Amino acid sequence: MSLSLLIILSFALFTIGLIGVLTKRNVLVFFLSIEMILNSANLLFIAFAREWGNMTGHVWVFFVLVLAAVEAAVGFAIVIHIFRSKRIVDIDQINLLKG
Amino acid sequence: MSLFLAFLLILSASGILIAKRPVYAALSFLGTLMLLAVHYLLLSAEFIAVMQILVYAGAILVLFIFVMMLFQDAYAEIHKAVAQSSKVLICFAASAFVVGVGFVLTRVSQIPTHFSAPLTEGFGQARALGKALYIDFFFPFEAVLLLFLVGIVGAVYIGKRTPEK
Numbered sequence: 001m002s003l004s005l006l007i008i009l010s011f012a013l014f015t016i017g018l019i020g021v022l023t024k025r026n027v028l029v030f031f032l033s034i035e036m037i038l039n040s041a042n043l044l045f046i047a048f049a050r051e052w053g054n055m056t057g058h059v060w061v062f063f064v065l066v067l068a069a070v071e072a073a074v075g076f077a078i079v080i081h082i083f084r085s086k087r088i089v090d091i092d093q094i095n096l097l098k099g
Numbered sequence: 100m101s102l103f104l105a106f107l108l109i110l111s112a113s114g115i116l117i118a119k120r121p122v123y124a125a126l127s128f129l130g131t132l133m134l135l136a137v138h139y140l141l142l143s144a145e146f147i148a149v150m151q152i153l154v155y156a157g158a159i160l161v162l163f164i165f166v167m168m169l170f171q172d173a174y175a176e177i178h179k180a181v182a183q184s185s186k187v188l189i190c191f192a193a194s195a196f197v198v199g200v201g202f203v204l205t206r207v208s209q210i211p212t213h214f215s216a217p218l219t220e221g222f223g224q225a226r227a228l229g230k231a232l233y234i235d236f237f238f239p240f241e242a243v244l245l246l247f248l249v250g251i252v253g254a255v256y257i258g259k260r261t262p263e264k
Contacts, residue, residue: 001101001141004210007203009105013131015196016112022188028121028167032128035159036112039135042151050142053216055231058223059239061147062232065154066243070250072159076166077254089170 006047013040027079027089031072038068101141108134125163132156142214144223 020033049057114127
């Protein structure tokens with residue numbers, strides 16, 4: 001397990017998440033892609049924590065985990081609210097803020 | 100071995116992009132989480148690996164699947180058509196990936212191939228992480244707790260409001 005492989009792996013996960021965010025119109029798959037981007041950052045944090053023998057990276061991964069949980073809770077609250085009032089899960093049709 | 104694990108990880112992650120139904124995307128995300136936990140274990144981050152399974156697979160993914168069941172069209176197929184502007188953005192993302200990988204590969208001789216840093220006693224275990232959280236990162240820890248509280252209150256508030264028809 002070498003550091004350069006882990007960096008490339010993290011890039012790949014980030015790109016997969018980014019492509020998901022850019023192309024998926026189902027709001028649930030959109031959220032999954034965001035979680036994938038967060039996970040790519042986590043992998044990089046853990047890899048460099050191991051490289052330098054320092055626990056600080058683990059602390060930030062812990063914070064990112066909490067952030068992901070909060071983001072999922074608030075995001076789903078909004079999604080369920082929109083679904084109850086408009087019956088849509090397609091993010092292209094959610095345009096309440098459009099001027 | 101590590102190449103095989105990396106291949107499996109990328110395979111299960113791309114399952115999210117190619118899955119026809121949201122539930123399959125969620126299952127493929129579960130596989131990705133498990134493989135990431137294996138990577139964390141190999142990088143001697145035991146506590147984070149366990150937290151990954153508990154928090155992501157145990158809480159966040161269950162929330163995903165719960166919402167999918169609530170929407171009733173969890174088994175409905177995802178729209179296949181991709182907008183023209185999205186194709187340009189995909190090309191942009193893919194080229195950014197290629198540039199990033201190229202950047203790493205040109206410097207691969209400067210990147211150490213094996214982890215050589217000496218690990219402190221109990222590295223990656225709950226005690227060391229707890230010490231770091233409560234001594235070095237006490238203020239960010241409390242700030243994250245406040246964020247959590249605000250998030251839960253906000254989620255309950257948005258969820259309780261009855262939508263106007």
